[in-house]
Amino acid sequence: VERVVLAHQDRLARFGYPLLVHLCQTHQCELLVMNTEELSPEQELVQxxxxxxxxxxxxxxxxxxxxxxLKKAIADDQSAQDQASSHA
Structure with a gap:
């Protein structure tokens, strides 16, 4: 992979983004973030x-x-088994 393009940085990973940046740099992969809006620490925490x-x-x-x-499937299966046994 040569390039990863993101609309927002947290679309790839909400947490641990710096680690992903490091991994991309290590493997010569460009990480391009289109929307680089800076948020205050409080805004980031709320988000x-x-x-x-x-x-x-x-x-x-x-x-x-x-x-x-799952309950419906079990009930349907049980109903089908009951009908089959009543016809036998």
């Missing part, structure tokens, strides 16, 4: 907290949907 909250809430909703789909 980090919002991102973490969003990530975990999305994961929670995903687990709920998975659980519902």
């Amino acid at each position: 980090d907290l919002i991102t973490i909250t969003h990530c975990f809430s999305s994961r929670l909703y995903g687990l709920r949907n998975y659980r519902k789909a």
Whole structure:
């Protein structure tokens, strides 16, 4: 990989960005960030907290949907087995 182009620096990694910069430099890979808006430490912290909250809430909703789909699949399978055994 010769070049990695990012819209924002935290699109590649929210945390540990300096390590990724170092790795890219070590492997002669250009890391190009298009939006280099500077934020105050407080603004950065607020954005980090919002991102973490969003990530975990999305994961929670995903687990709920998975659980519902799994229960439905089990119920459908049980219903199909019951119908098959009643016809036998």
